[in-house]
Structure formats: C-alpha cells, structure tokens
Amino acid sequence: MKIILQNIWRVLLRELKMMFARPLYLFASVGVMLLSTFFFLTLMKGGAAEKMPMAVVDLDQTTISRRLIHEMQATPSVDIQLITNSYPEARQAMQNGKIYGIFVIREGFYRDLVSFKRPQIDFYVTNAYTVGGNTTYKQMLTMANLVSGAFQREVLRKKGLTDDVIMHRIQPLAIEGHMVANPWGNYSIYLVSTILPGILGLICLMLTIFAIGFELKARTSHAWLRAAGGNYTIAMIGKLIPYTLIYLILGIGCHLILYRFVGFPVYGSTGRLMFGLLLFILAMEALGITMIGLLPTLRDALSIGALYSMLGFSLSGFTYPQMAMLPPVKALSYLEPLRHYYLIYVNEALMAAPVENSLPNALALTAFMLASLCVAPRLHRALVYWNYPLK
Amino acid sequence: MSEYKYPIVKSFVTELQRIFRDPGVVVIFIVATLAYPLIYKALYWNEQINDVPVAVVDLSNSPESRAFLHQWNASPDIRLTHSCTSMAEAEQLLRNQKVHGIIYFPHDFERQLADPLGKAHISLYCDMSSFLYMKAIYLSCNQVMLESMRNIQIDRYEQMGMDKEFAWALVQDAPYSETALFTPTGGYGSFLIPAVLMLILHQTLLFGICMLGGTAREENDENYSFASLIGRAGACFLIYFGLAAILLGFFPRLFGIPHIGAIDDILLLIVPYLLAIIFFSLCVSVFIRNRESGLVLLISTSLIFLFMAGISWPKEMIPAAWRYLSYFIPYTWGAHAFIHINSMGASLLHTNGFAASAATEWIALWILAAFYFIMASGLFYIRKKRVLENK
Numbered sequence: 001m002k003i004i005l006q007n008i009w010r011v012l013l014r015e016l017k018m019m020f021a022r023p024l025y026l027f028a029s030v031g032v033m034l035l036s037t038f039f040f041l042t043l044m045k046g047g048a049a050e051k052m053p054m055a056v057v058d059l060d061q062t063t064i065s066r067r068l069i070h071e072m073q074a075t076p077s078v079d080i081q082l083i084t085n086s087y088p089e090a091r092q093a094m095q096n097g098k099i100y101g102i103f104v105i106r107e108g109f110y111r112d113l114v115s116f117k118r119p120q121i122d123f124y125v126t127n128a129y130t131v132g133g134n135t136t137y138k139q140m141l142t143m144a145n146l147v148s149g150a151f152q153r154e155v156l157r158k159k160g161l162t163d164d165v166i167m168h169r170i171q172p173l174a175i176e177g178h179m180v181a182n183p184w185g186n187y188s189i190y191l192v193s194t195i196l197p198g199i200l201g202l203i204c205l206m207l208t209i210f211a212i213g214f215e216l217k218a219r220t221s222h223a224w225l226r227a228a229g230g231n232y233t234i235a236m237i238g239k240l241i242p243y244t245l246i247y248l249i250l251g252i253g254c255h256l257i258l259y260r261f262v263g264f265p266v267y268g269s270t271g272r273l274m275f276g277l278l279l280f281i282l283a284m285e286a287l288g289i290t291m292i293g294l295l296p297t298l299r300d301a302l303s304i305g306a307l308y309s310m311l312g313f314s315l316s317g318f319t320y321p322q323m324a325m326l327p328p329v330k331a332l333s334y335l336e337p338l339r340h341y342y343l344i345y346v347n348e349a350l351m352a353a354p355v356e357n358s359l360p361n362a363l364a365l366t367a368f369m370l371a372s373l374c375v376a377p378r379l380h381r382a383l384v385y386w387n388y389p390l391k
Numbered sequence: 392m393s394e395y396k397y398p399i400v401k402s403f404v405t406e407l408q409r410i411f412r413d414p415g416v417v418v419i420f421i422v423a424t425l426a427y428p429l430i431y432k433a434l435y436w437n438e439q440i441n442d443v444p445v446a447v448v449d450l451s452n453s454p455e456s457r458a459f460l461h462q463w464n465a466s467p468d469i470r471l472t473h474s475c476t477s478m479a480e481a482e483q484l485l486r487n488q489k490v491h492g493i494i495y496f497p498h499d500f501e502r503q504l505a506d507p508l509g510k511a512h513i514s515l516y517c518d519m520s521s522f523l524y525m526k527a528i529y530l531s532c533n534q535v536m537l538e539s540m541r542n543i544q545i546d547r548y549e550q551m552g553m554d555k556e557f558a559w560a561l562v563q564d565a566p567y568s569e570t571a572l573f574t575p576t577g578g579y580g581s582f583l584i585p586a587v588l589m590l591i592l593h594q595t596l597l598f599g600i601c602m603l604g605g606t607a608r609e610e611n612d613e614n615y616s617f618a619s620l621i622g623r624a625g626a627c628f629l630i631y632f633g634l635a636a637i638l639l640g641f642f643p644r645l646f647g648i649p650h651i652g653a654i655d656d657i658l659l660l661i662v663p664y665l666l667a668i669i670f671f672s673l674c675v676s677v678f679i680r681n682r683e684s685g686l687v688l689l690i691s692t693s694l695i696f697l698f699m700a701g702i703s704w705p706k707e708m709i710p711a712a713w714r715y716l717s718y719f720i721p722y723t724w725g726a727h728a729f730i731h732i733n734s735m736g737a738s739l740l741h742t743n744g745f746a747a748s749a750a751t752e753w754i755a756l757w758i759l760a761a762f763y764f765i766m767a768s769g770l771f772y773i774r775k776k777r778v779l780e781n782k
Contacts, residue, residue: 052707096747
C-alpha cells in the first residue's frame with residue numbers, strides 16, 4: 001500500500017513539474033474559464049432585449065400618426081431610429097442590419113379611420129436576426145392592437161360612456177403570461193447556465209486528451225509508466241489527480257459565481273445541481289480518456305474531441321429543443337454529456353423536480369466514466385508499444 | 392528547390408505540399424469544413440418547432456373555453472395533450488417535462504364574459520428551459536386570444552344597441568397585416584446556419600493555420616521570410632476560395648437555406664473575408680508552439696466570436712467594450728455581411744432602389760485584412776530575428 005501511494009506521489013510530482021513548465025495547461029484551463037465566465041456574464045447587460053432599433057414609414061403624417069410614433073417610442077422594447085416616408089429607405093436600413101422591424105402607416109390612415117373605412121396597418125420584421133426580430137415583432141403587434149383600442153375608446157367616449165366602462169368593452173379578455181422559473185424572461189440566465197458548464201466540459205475533454213496524448217506524441221510514456229512502477233492504473237491516477245482537482249475547483253467556482261454571487265435562481269436543490277455539474281466534469285474527463293484510448297494519435301483525438309464537444313452545445317437541446325430534432329439526431333444527443341447536465345439543470349434549477357427525474361441522467365454521466373475503463377487495455381498497449389502513427 | 396525562380400512561388404508550392412501531406416490539416420481544412428455544414432443542417436432539419444405539448448386546466452368548463460381550446464389546438468405550434476382537473480396536477484406534468492406549457496381558465500371565465508362589464512382572464516404558464524417553447528406557446532395563444540376578443544367585443548357592442556355592421560367595423564377599425572421579410576419560414580436553421588457557415592470558415596482556417604505554424608516550430612522548419620508570408624497566405628487562399636464558394640454559394644441553394652443574394656456578390660465578399668482571416672490567423676500562429684496547442688487553447692473562441700459578433704444576441708445589447716473588440720475579429724464583419732447579402736438581399740454590385748449596399752462591412756474587411764497583413768509582417772520579422780538569434 002505504501003509503495004502504491006509512493007508511486008502515485010511520484011507520478012503526481014512529475015505531472016506538476018510538466019504542468020508548470022508549459023503555460024498551456026493552466027492557461028487553457030483556468031485562463032480560458034475565467035475569460036469565458038467574464039465574457040458571458042458581462043455580454044448580455046440586463047438579459048432582456050431592449051430598445052431594439054426599428055423604423056416607421058409614416059405616409060399619413062397626421063396628428064394621429066405622430067401620436068402613434070410617440071407612444072411606440074415610449075415603450076422600453078423598441079427604439080424608433082428612422083422615421084421616413086419612403087418604404088424602400090426603411091427596407092434598405094433593414095438589409096443593412098440597422099433595424100429589425102418596419103411599421104407602415106398608410107397614406108390617409110387618419111381620414112379612413114374616422115370614416116370607418118378600416119385603413120390597414122402593415123408591419124414587417126426580419127427573421128435573419130432572431131432576438132431582435134422577435135422583440136420588435138411583439139411590440140409592433142401590441143401597437144397594432146392598441147391603435148384599434150384607442151380608436152374604439154374615442155368613439156365610445158363620444159357616445160358618453162365613462163372610461164371605466166369603456167376599458168372593459170375594449171379589453172374583455174386578457175392573457176396573463178407566466179414564465180415558469182425565469183419570470184423576467186432573462187436571456188442571460190437561460191443561456192449562461194448551460195453555456196459556461198459546456199465550456200468547462202470542453203476544457204476538461206480537450207486538456208485530458210492533450211495531457212495523455214502528449215506523452216504518446218513526445219514518446220515520454222515509458223518514463224511516465226516507470227514513475228508509476230509500471231502500473232497503468234497508478235499512472236493514470238497520479239496523472240489525472242492535479243487536473244481533476246483543477247476542473248472540480250473550476251466547476252465549484254463557476255457554480256458559486258452563477259448561483260451565489262450573480263444570483264441566478266435555483267428552485268430545487270443547489271447541492272444536487274452542483275453534484276450534477278461535478279458528475280458532468282468527470283464524465284467529460286472520462287470521455288477524453290476514451291477518445292485518446294481509441295485514437296492514440298494526439299491530433300486525431302483532439303480533432304474528434306473538438307468536433308464532438310462543439311456539437312454538444314447544439315445537441316443538448318437548450319436552444320433548439322430536442323423534440324424538434326430528427327429521430328437519429330435525437331438518439332445522438334444522448335451521447336453528449338452536456339445533454340444530461342442540461343436535463344439535470346432543468347430538473348433541479350428550474351423545475352424543482354423530484355430527484356428521481358435526474359437519476360437517469362446522473363447514471364448516464366456515470367456510464368461515460370465506466371466506458372473509459374473499457375479503453376484501458378488499448379491505451380496501455382499504446383503507452384508501452386507506441387503502436388500508432390506519430391504525426 | 393532551386394527550380395523556383397521566385398521565393399514567393401517556392402513557399403506557395405511548399406505550403407500546398409505541407410497542407411496536403413499533413414492528414415491533420417487536411418482533416419481540419421477540408422473534411423471538417425465540408426462535414427460540419429451537413430451536420431448542422433441535419434441538426435436543424437425541422438425549421439419550426441411543432442406540437443409543443445400543453446396541459447389544460449379548465450375550471451370554467453364552459454362552451455367558451457372549449458371553443459377557445461378547440462381553436463388553439465388547430466394551430467401547428469402546440470398540441471393540447473393533457474386535460475387536468477387542478478393546477479397541482481398540471482404543475483406535476485410540467486415539472487416532469489411531460490408538457491411545456493399550461494393554460495388555465497378560472498371558474499368565473501364564462502361569467503365574466505357574459506357580464507357586459509366583466510373582464511375574463513386566461514393564465515398561461517410557459518416552460519422557460521428553452522425560449523423556443525415560450526415563443527411557440529405564447530405567440531399562438533395570443534393570436535387565438537385576439538380573435539376571440541373581437542367576437543366578444545362585437546357581442547357587447549350589439550348589446551349596447553349598436554347595429555352589427557357598425558360594431559364589426561369598429562372592432563376591425565384598423566386591421567393589420569404582418570410580413571416576415573426575406574426568410575418567410577422564420578425557422579431556427581434559416582437564422583443560424585448562415586452564421587454558422589461563416590464561423591466554420593473562420594475557425595477551421597484559424598485552427599489549421601495554427602496547426603501548420605505549430606508543426607513547423609516543432610520540426611524546426613520555420614520560415615518567417617516575407618516571401619513565406621505571402622506564399623503561405625496564397626496557398627490557404629487558393630484552397631479556401633473553393634471551399635468558401637461551395638459553402639456560401641452552393642450549400643444554401645442545395646439545402647433550402649435562404650439564398651436571395653447574388654452569387655457574384657458572395658464571391659466578391661469571400662475575397663477580403665478570407666484574406667482578413669488568413670492574416671489574422673497567421674498573426675495568432677506566431678505564438679503557437681506546438682502542433683496541437685492551438686486547438687486546445689482556441690477552441691472556445693468559436694463560441695465567443697459567435698456571441699461577440701451580435702448575431703444570436705443583438706449587437707445593440709452588447710456592451711461597448713466587447714463591441715469594439717469584436718470589430719477586430721474578421722468574423723463579426725463577415726457574418727453580418729453574409730447575412731445581409733445572402734439572407735436579406737443586400738448587395739455589393741447590384742445596389743439599386745431595392746438592394747441596400749453591404750459596402751460598409753466589405754470595406755471593414757479590407758481594412759482588417761490590411762491591418763493584419765501589416766501585423767503579420769511585423770510579427771514575422773520579429774520572429775525571424777528571434778529564430779536567427781537562437782541558431
């Protein structure tokens with residue numbers, strides 16, 4: 001037992017020396033994670049799209065069209081940056097990416113309105129920019145309905161009704177929207193909660209491949225095994241301890257920043273959510289071992305690792321839901337650890353679901369760890385015989 | 392090697408040989424560049440998210456609420472899958488992710504509608520684990536609500552003694568028409584894939600050039616002459632011009648992604664975009680010591696560049712510091728220019744009353760290309776002196 005510990009200690013010391021000799025290790029883990037956390041937390045200001053630029057084509061140019069523009073400008077979600085009497089001008093501004101929506105008030109709008117000729121309002125949005133387009137669309141839709149309401153109010157007032165009575169006639173039905181677990185509709189909470197753990201997972205995967213693969217590439221794996229007394233398990237444990245510690249500390253730090261410091265909501269158990277994150281980190285590390293085990297050429301394993309983990313961001317289904325994916329793609333999504341972490345996050349942070357809902361995902365993450373044991377014989381042979389293309 | 396009269400031609404040919412003899416670079420430059428778009432297209436195959444499951448809690452159990460539900464269920468966006476007797480039951484379904492939304496009619500729904508002064512409420516609960524659920528549920532429900540409301544308004548005006556035609560005209564006093572310009576399907580893939588195509592070109596070039604630079608440095612085969620800079624850039628440009636033409640010109644047409652831009656405009660855009668990326672990547676590659684370290688260090692820039700460019704998150708909502716930084720990344724200008732030309736019909740050569748000019752981004756790309764060309768020349772010069780000193 002003492003010899004085992006001594007060997008692990010020897011491998012660990014060797015690893016620490018290598019780690020501090022090359023700036024890459026710390027920079028690619030701690031540096032990249034700090035930078036990404038800072039970037040994504042400062043990127044989205046309040047997390048709600050406000051003052052989205054739009055245009056109004058005012059062909060009517062009457063008091064009522066100007067009042068309409070004025071009222072629209074007063075809303076928080078849009079900012080009228082262009083008032084013009086030329087539709088092509090507004091359309092060109094949209095093609096230049098300067099505005100996301102165009103609201104057209106036709107010529108004779110006021111005249112037709114008061115003479116009950118039902119003048120039409122037209123509005124146009126772009127879907128080429130989805131958040132900007134949606135926000136502007138919602139505001140223009142609301143505005144178009146308000147126009148109708150405001151006019152009805154005028155007519156009813158002339159008929160001698162009080163405002164209170166009028167309001168109920170104009171608005172007899174209303175929807176109260178509730179955004180479950182993210183009542184502010186905060187885009188930042190939604191996005192960062194999955195993207196930052198995803199980046200951490202990406203780091204774990206790539207760096208694990210690199211740390212093991214570089215021994216193979218530089219043909220130092222014999223020295224590594226010698227330090228471990230020729231024992232593969234000891235060699236792996238000693239090598240991975242420092243990295244695993246770094247990843248786990250980064251994971252805990254990321255969790256504390258998001259849920260304690262910044263205060264993203266957790267409606268279930270923070271402890272279980274953090275446990276899920278740690279499982280995810282270990283699963284990504286294990287996936288790294290599996291990849292370098294299957295493809296002992298460093299470059300191949302890294303290329304595949306990069307491809308695989310980048311796809312995880314889409315396949316996890318946090319932006320484009322899994323239910324909309326084609327069946328084979330859906331099946332593939334279960335092979336991404338990030339998908340399982342995302343589901344644990346939804347269960348714990350958003351839905352406060354019973355723990356058994358997260359259990360299959362926790363087991364799946366554990367399965368990634370066990371799978372890495374299957375490549376042990378192959379990886380061991382590679383460490384000993386260098387039986388792979390070098391470049 | 393003396394058969395080449397000019398050193399530029401020599402380094403151009405050498406670089407082409409190095410690229411094609413290096414399976415790692417071929418995988419990144421050619422295989423990844425061509426495979427990634429196909430994978431993303433498969434991932435976002437269904438543009439729309441349909442039939443989002445919704446639970447119903449109808450405590451009023453009235454003909455009015457049933458009519459509302461019937462009408463809503465007809466919309467392709469959602470499907471009413473569960474009928475619950477209590478909110479608790481529906482919440483349970485939401486928590487277990489069996490449904491992604493709940494619609495709730497209170498007891499007094501029918502009474503409030505029947506009362507000429509009443510106001511009826513519907514509560515709508517949306518799962519925020521993906522913003523696309525909310526969009527599908529909320530927008531389609533809102534549409535049905537507006538239609539039902541008009542009918543109720545007409546009934547109430549008739550009760551007040553207005554004649555039916557007048558009531559109808561009053562309610563429909565300003566009808567509206569909404570149009571999604573340029574990308575009528577408004578799907579997620581139509582929005583994201585053009586941006587992803589540009590990102591693939593950007594990142595594969597960056598990783599590939601860093602791999603070439605790192606390999607040369609590992610093998611002590613570095614050449615930092617000015618001729619080498621031009622020759623290397625030329626070789627990458629030659630390969631990528633073909634790839635970019637396939638990705639940006641051919642791919643959207645083949646797979647039904649929006650493509651209303653003119654081909655000659657797109658080819659014209661490719662030139663400064665590639666030059667800017669190539670010189671930018673050559674600058675970065677000077678700092679890369681190993682063949683693989685570029686990929687490990689820079690993989691997460693793919694997400695950072697994507698978000699910093701202001702495509703998924705509107706550029707107007709990005710803090711000034713990040714926005715200014717983004718101006719130095721070729722992707723920012725390239726992606727917006729491509730979306731403007733390809734998805735919204737802006738142009739470089741065919742500007743007229745209908746097509747706006749994408750010249751701003753195009754010129755910015757040329758400025759970046761020139762800037763990074765000068766930077767790369769400087770860095771190469773410094774590095775050349777350093778290499779000579781070491782020898």
